[in-house]
Amino acid sequence: MKNRKKRRPGSAAALISAVMLFFFLAFLLLAIKEMSLQCFMMALVVPGIIFVGSAGIPKLFPADRLLLSLTNFLCALGVLVLYRLSPERGLAQAVNYGVGVVCMILCTLLVRYLSDWKLPAALMLLGSVLLLALPLLMRAEERNGARNWVYIGSYSFQPSEIVKLALLLCIAYLLSNRKVIVSIAFAGVCLLCLMLQKDLGTALLYYAVTLVMLYAATGSHLLIGAGLAGGAGAAVMGYQMFAHVKKRVAIWLNPWADVEGDGYQLVQGLIAMVNGGAWGVGLGLGNASVIPYYYNDFIFAVVVHEFGWIFGLIVLAMYAFIVIRGVMIARRARTAFHALLAVGCAALIALQTFVIIGGNIKLIPLTGVTLPFISYGGTSLVSSLCIIGLLQGVASRNEADVSEDRELAMQGGDLK
Amino acid sequence: MKKLRRNIRALTFFLCGLFVLLAAYGAYSLSTSGGRWFASSANTYARARRQGVIAGDILDKNGVVLATTRDGERVYAGDEAVRRAVAHAVGMPSGNVSNGVETFMASYLYGFNMSFLERLSCAVKGEPRQGDAVQLTLDSAISRYAASRFPAGKAGAVVVMNYKTGEVLALQSFPNFDPMNITAQVRNDPQTPFLNRATQSLKAPGSTFKIVTAAAALENFPDAETRAYQCTGQLQVGDRVITDAGTDLAAGQITRHGQLTLRRAFQVSCNNTFAQIALNLTDPTLRRTAENMGFNDNFLFRDLVVENSSYPTQNRTDREIAWTGAGQSALTATPMHMCLIASAVANDGVMMEPALLQRATAQNGKTRYVFSPRVYRRAMKAETAATLKEYMRSVVTSGTGTQAAVAGANVCGKTGSAEIDTQENTNAWFVGFLDEADAPYALAIVVEDAGGGGSVAAPIARDIFNWLLENDR
Numbered sequence: 001m002k003n004r005k006k007r008r009p010g011s012a013a014a015l016i017s018a019v020m021l022f023f024f025l026a027f028l029l030l031a032i033k034e035m036s037l038q039c040f041m042m043a044l045v046v047p048g049i050i051f052v053g054s055a056g057i058p059k060l061f062p063a064d065r066l067l068l069s070l071t072n073f074l075c076a077l078g079v080l081v082l083y084r085l086s087p088e089r090g091l092a093q094a095v096n097y098g099v100g101v102v103c104m105i106l107c108t109l110l111v112r113y114l115s116d117w118k119l120p121a122a123l124m125l126l127g128s129v130l131l132l133a134l135p136l137l138m139r140a141e142e143r144n145g146a147r148n149w150v151y152i153g154s155y156s157f158q159p160s161e162i163v164k165l166a167l168l169l170c171i172a173y174l175l176s177n178r179k180v181i182v183s184i185a186f187a188g189v190c191l192l193c194l195m196l197q198k199d200l201g202t203a204l205l206y207y208a209v210t211l212v213m214l215y216a217a218t219g220s221h222l223l224i225g226a227g228l229a230g231g232a233g234a235a236v237m238g239y240q241m242f243a244h245v246k247k248r249v250a251i252w253l254n255p256w257a258d259v260e261g262d263g264y265q266l267v268q269g270l271i272a273m274v275n276g277g278a279w280g281v282g283l284g285l286g287n288a289s290v291i292p293y294y295y296n297d298f299i300f301a302v303v304v305h306e307f308g309w310i311f312g313l314i315v316l317a318m319y320a321f322i323v324i325r326g327v328m329i330a331r332r333a334r335t336a337f338h339a340l341l342a343v344g345c346a347a348l349i350a351l352q353t354f355v356i357i358g359g360n361i362k363l364i365p366l367t368g369v370t371l372p373f374i375s376y377g378g379t380s381l382v383s384s385l386c387i388i389g390l391l392q393g394v395a396s397r398n399e400a401d402v403s404e405d406r407e408l409a410m411q412g413g414d415l416k
Numbered sequence: 417m418k419k420l421r422r423n424i425r426a427l428t429f430f431l432c433g434l435f436v437l438l439a440a441y442g443a444y445s446l447s448t449s450g451g452r453w454f455a456s457s458a459n460t461y462a463r464a465r466r467q468g469v470i471a472g473d474i475l476d477k478n479g480v481v482l483a484t485t486r487d488g489e490r491v492y493a494g495d496e497a498v499r500r501a502v503a504h505a506v507g508m509p510s511g512n513v514s515n516g517v518e519t520f521m522a523s524y525l526y527g528f529n530m531s532f533l534e535r536l537s538c539a540v541k542g543e544p545r546q547g548d549a550v551q552l553t554l555d556s557a558i559s560r561y562a563a564s565r566f567p568a569g570k571a572g573a574v575v576v577m578n579y580k581t582g583e584v585l586a587l588q589s590f591p592n593f594d595p596m597n598i599t600a601q602v603r604n605d606p607q608t609p610f611l612n613r614a615t616q617s618l619k620a621p622g623s624t625f626k627i628v629t630a631a632a633a634l635e636n637f638p639d640a641e642t643r644a645y646q647c648t649g650q651l652q653v654g655d656r657v658i659t660d661a662g663t664d665l666a667a668g669q670i671t672r673h674g675q676l677t678l679r680r681a682f683q684v685s686c687n688n689t690f691a692q693i694a695l696n697l698t699d700p701t702l703r704r705t706a707e708n709m710g711f712n713d714n715f716l717f718r719d720l721v722v723e724n725s726s727y728p729t730q731n732r733t734d735r736e737i738a739w740t741g742a743g744q745s746a747l748t749a750t751p752m753h754m755c756l757i758a759s760a761v762a763n764d765g766v767m768m769e770p771a772l773l774q775r776a777t778a779q780n781g782k783t784r785y786v787f788s789p790r791v792y793r794r795a796m797k798a799e800t801a802a803t804l805k806e807y808m809r810s811v812v813t814s815g816t817g818t819q820a821a822v823a824g825a826n827v828c829g830k831t832g833s834a835e836i837d838t839q840e841n842t843n844a845w846f847v848g849f850l851d852e853a854d855a856p857y858a859l860a861i862v863v864e865d866a867g868g869g870g871s872v873a874a875p876i877a878r879d880i881f882n883w884l885l886e887n888d889r
Binding site: 271272287324 | 427445461
């Protein structure tokens, strides 16, 4: 039996206090600079949400404190840089953050207490296909070459962000019941819908996550090889079929060919990062808003611009820690379903971060996916927090299992 | 479950690998290209931050002031001839000339490299911040002289550098302009005076490329020096005929060289022979030699932005390959790159990185940067370089480049008359160097649309070499 040392609660409290203090001071700085009462309120509200999100949750049920602290830091960072460049977006993001924390708790509870996933999985399967088809049926207008939003009155959302969660749950459920073909078919239908919406960045994510989960479940090199070949074929086809894909690739190969036109966004992103230098130009002193879509596609460039590349590396390391933590939770899980779910969540966060930051630094062509936790966008932030909620659910189940084992061992019972 | 856990462990490495890749690529591109991004004319942030900073001076290697700030205005060298001669290398803050010192070295000139303490001390004392003074490797005297020898009204470029250290002494483009007097005429000139032809204009190198073809032959044929070639004046390749300069098929006039060796073919610049060599070498072999000399490479020099030269990789028919051997086809290079190739021959096959920045000095006298020579790449074997040096010497003593000869000095070179579109219009090229220990200078000259390299470019080279031997020895 593993005799895990209990983490000292003092260190976690210190970490959370430090994070809260950081954001309190950052907002205070902006408040003094702008002489804005609203910003001063933010200096109190944002650390408040951080407190609830990272110190309050572990009081309700066992949770992974490090994972919570990191997630909350990144979310608050998003609110901070957004507020700094555009207070309306920052405010909206703070609301999204609060809603996201509540959804995260709900997701955790769901995974913690729901044991039979048969009916929910079937419902989600149907629901997600319907949701993904919605933008196509509603004849929504195209935004940035993609048609992936649904508008209901003045309210709009991206179904693909919600379906992300369903995809993780359904595929984990199907694979844990050895229904490989069904899960591939389901992922295929989702991919097809996304391709029709021309939302290729999200399609890439769905595809890669499915592949990662397939590998975890089967370990079959043949299957992965076939998947990779199919993906390559689809990529070539997409390149031939969509003019905007060709344009993105051309910009990626040489953004400097048209600095004022097509390459403008990427070039300004690169320049913003290099202007930041090692320590950044300073919070509130940058001009990163010259980058088109700085608030979602290029939020990482904004962070590096104002805080410097050393801080950028730290942010990257935080994502890496979240992912590593997620994988550790997966390895401790007791059932195949929970293990697959956790590994899928970790992989989704890793891949999404890679795809968008890779696009920012010109490692790969830019696709319009958001940076988890930081980018502006309600659906995206809530769904990212829900993914952490799912992970937390698995983690708290693991904790419950471990303590059950311990009790059993105390009573002299034997472990298999 | 055991297998599942094992698979998950394998995935951990993959997922962490993604982050390592991001960090590594980010660090790599920031360190190699960051300076270029920063210096880009699209950098509005840096442009805004220049306000309130007094830009540093720009000096030549002897301390002659090329640019300074007086009462908040940027003023350039007092002598108009010098201003014009260094106009492209120095550039202008407005970015008219892409990647001149004024924009490319803005991080020094505008004090972006100042430490926090230095900034603080300026703020406390209430002094305006002053950027670093930048001393270049350029020699304004040789630049001025070279400009005076260039044919009036012609477009082209002159590059002079020290082949042992890589220091660039002259980097000129014609027509040039006076930065103190930019008129509408200059702006609208169809000859585009703001284009820096020395580093930005990609052209067919013509026969000067035969240095590369000859190097490939020397490094790949054991009997390269003794093998005999037959030049009939007309080499049938596919459905086309390769001819030599002076041939006019319609008038029945054909230049023939008869039987010759590689050395003789190099001297008289026989297209026919070099086409045969290219076909015998096969395309991949010739391409490898060219790539060793920097073709198809991404030039990332510290001080200079040079357009990348290209050795074509697509549509390689026999005719294309044959013409490549003689320096035509889709092959392109800048005068700067051809100067580097001549430098490599002169420097025993080692190509030095071209340098423009000698020293950067802060306002408080602190030295922020000092030049030290850096090797860019080994372009060829030392023996190959020695043989080529001898060949290039013979071009000047008894070949196409006799007009470049300077009495009492070992001038080596290669001429080129690169076709532009028709036989009548050719760009006159000369690349060469002084094989003198105390005057290690190489140069490249292009005069666009002016005729033969031997008759137009070689005399300019002679005058510049002569000047260097008299003044810079």
